[in-house]
Amino acid sequence: MEHKFKDIYIGKIIKRKVDERGLCYAEFARKINCARTSLYHIFNSKNIDVERLLLISEILEYDFIEEVYKKSKKTDFQFPCIVLPLTSEGIDISNLPQEFIELLKQKL
Secondary structure (H helix, E strand, O other): OOOOOOOOOHHHHHHHHHHHHOOOHHHHHHHOOOOHHHHHHHHOOOOOOHHHHHHHHHHHOOOHHHHHHHHHOOOOOOOOOOOOOEEOOEEOOOOOOHHHHHHHHHHO
């Protein structure tokens, strides 16, 4: 089984966000309670302790869990979506192609 997180380096994403916020590394290190020299280890890390990641998320006001975990769960398959207007009588399908209406009748 291929691991879906193999190309994600959380440290690089954290560094990018620190740089985007314009924080100096010494100040950021102080805010997350680590030595500045340890910060470079974080920036080069593939993995990070969840408690520290939550603190970093709070400091940078950015949801790293959403960025890394939830986006990686997306599949290649996308469910089709059609928005149909509602009328007082129900769903208005008058503007749909006849072939699609027939397909819906077969499936429902």
